[in-house]
Amino acid sequence: MPTRSTKRGDDRTPIAGDYDVIVCGASFAGLTVARQLTGSGARVLLLDRYDVGERQTSACGIPTAWLHAMGLEGSARQEFGSLVVHTPHGTSRYDLPWTFSTFDYRELCRILLDGCDAEFETAKVEGRASSDRERPAPRPSARDEGRSVTIATDRGEVSAPLVVDALGWRRVLASAGYQPPDAPLSRGLEVHPPGPGDDLEIWIDRRYVPAGYGWSFPAGEETRVGVGSFDPRFHVKDTTVLLAEDLERDAVRYQGNWIPHKLRRGAEDRVFFCGDSAGHCLPLTAEGIRTAFYFAIALGEELRGVVEGRKTREQALRDYAAFNDSHEWKFNWLLRAQRAVPSFPARMQRGLVAAAGRKRFVDWSFGHYLEIAHPRFAAEHARTGDPSRVPVAA
Numbered sequence: 001m002p003t004r005s006t007k008r009g010d011d012r013t014p015i016a017g018d019y020d021v022i023v024c025g026a027s028f029a030g031l032t033v034a035r036q037l038t039g040s041g042a043r044v045l046l047l048d049r050y051d052v053g054e055r056q057t058s059a060c061g062i063p064t065a066w067l068h069a070m071g072l073e074g075s076a077r078q079e080f081g082s083l084v085v086h087t088p089h090g091t092s093r094y095d096l097p098w099t100f101s102t103f104d105y106r107e108l109c110r111i112l113l114d115g116c117d118a119e120f121e122t123a124k125v126e127g128r129a130s131s132d133r134e135r136p137a138p139r140p141s142a143r144d145e146g147r148s149v150t151i152a153t154d155r156g157e158v159s160a161p162l163v164v165d166a167l168g169w170r171r172v173l174a175s176a177g178y179q180p181p182d183a184p185l186s187r188g189l190e191v192h193p194p195g196p197g198d199d200l201e202i203w204i205d206r207r208y209v210p211a212g213y214g215w216s217f218p219a220g221e222e223t224r225v226g227v228g229s230f231d232p233r234f235h236v237k238d239t240t241v242l243l244a245e246d247l248e249r250d251a252v253r254y255q256g257n258w259i260p261h262k263l264r265r266g267a268e269d270r271v272f273f274c275g276d277s278a279g280h281c282l283p284l285t286a287e288g289i290r291t292a293f294y295f296a297i298a299l300g301e302e303l304r305g306v307v308e309g310r311k312t313r314e315q316a317l318r319d320y321a322a323f324n325d326s327h328e329w330k331f332n333w334l335l336r337a338q339r340a341v342p343s344f345p346a347r348m349q350r351g352l353v354a355a356a357g358r359k360r361f362v363d364w365s366f367g368h369y370l371e372i373a374h375p376r377f378a379a380e381h382a383r384t385g386d387p388s389r390v391p392v393a394a
């Protein structure tokens with residue numbers, strides 16, 4: 001069981017103060033936005049309902065180069081140069097052109113938080129304050145220019161001119177949320193049995209899930225075994241247990257969540273959205289950590305531009321939304337593949353998996369896949385607190 005350090009009872013005093021930026025959600029996206037603002041002189045409030053790093057939300061696998069570019073290599077647990085793909089009719093091993101690593105969530109969050117000069121408070125964000133909603137239409141208008149955004153939390157209302165929703169798929173600060181199972185959401189569940197493993201493995205097998213995949217990601221002393229379904233109506237609990245049993249692992253320490261598989265608007269009604277709240281998780285692979293970092297770095301630089309007086313909030317809202325939208329075609333391609341692959345017969349899937357394993361094709365496809373959110377973006381723009389690295393303007 002995770003140790004709870006979230007504030008309870010009498011410790012939950014009202015939050016007060018004038019902030020320049022409020023970042024809601026302190027996981028991959030929120031912590032990165034806050035770290036990106038470090039040293040800007042902005043007074044930043046970072047909110048999460050749990051203490052930082054308390055609740056792991058993923059299998060924590062990422063291209064290794066991203067950990068290095070973000071200065072997060074201290075959290076790495078295991079590195080893999082190949083990916084093993086199982087189907088009912090055969091297994092292929094892809095030798096990857098770059099390595100993939102698993103990391104420790106708590107440790108990674110701690111490193112990010114250590115690099116922030118934001119104030120952190122545990123509070124549940126309930127939505128926009130009712131006073132903030134007393135307005136006719138969720139479209140930018142002249143009278144909104146510079147107007148603060150007020151949000152309601154279980155510790156009172158707080159306002160700032162710049163507000164970020166990095167709260168995950170619920171997109172709490174938007175006018176309309178998503179409701180499973182009708183929304184474009186996948187679902188993922190995994191167990192974390194103790195015990196090491198050698199390979200990064202996935203299963204494309206209808207025994208585990210009709211549309212989706214199963215995985216086993218070793219991370220040093222534990223292995224993360226799970227199933228993700230592109231169809232939100234398919235319950236993954238039984239087949240996560242089945243996969244764990246097939247691997248002779250204990251089905252212990254569950255964690256799961258909904259996973260958005262459609263890109264959403266990056267800015268809406270004076271609020272910036274980042275990470276899963278903006279649908280930044282990639283369709284088909286459900287990889288959402290490096291993309292959360294990537295968009296959070298871009299957003300952090302936009303907010304810095306406002307704080308440092310180089311642009312208005314309205315310009316930053318427009319520029320960030322345009323940056324977000326410029327990636328839409330890549331997300332749509334992956335979404336098409338996500339819809340197509342499960343419809344192929346199992347033997348054809350095996351044929352495709354085998355054909356895709358040829359070295360030249362692996363290099364080409366994984367190279368393009370990495371380009372969607374390349375670690376060079378972080379190497380150039382991330383503010384890691386390392387004074388020897390001067391980020392280039394995003």
Ligand SMILES: Cc1cc2nc3c(=O)[nH]c(=O)nc-3n(C[C@H](O)[C@H](O)[C@H](O)COP(=O)(O)OP(=O)(O)OC[C@H]3O[C@@H](n4cnc5c(N)ncnc54)[C@H](O)[C@@H]3O)c2cc1C
Pocket residue numbers: 024025026027028029030047048049050055057058059060061062123124125126166167168169170172187188189190226255256257258259274275276277281286287288289290292
């Ligand atoms: C089982 C599973 C395995 C996955 N494995 C991988 C993987 O190996 N690699 C990968 O790249 N991606 C993976 N993903 C996807 C990845 O976890 C997400 O895309 C990623 O976590 C998104 O980061 P985020 O910061 O946007 O949101 P989250 O990590 O979901 O963080 C949201 C934060 O907001 C807080 N919060 C939420 N609501 C409120 C509220 N009302 N008030 C206050 N705080 C709130 C939460 O406590 C949390 O800290 C996986 C997903 C699942 C479900």
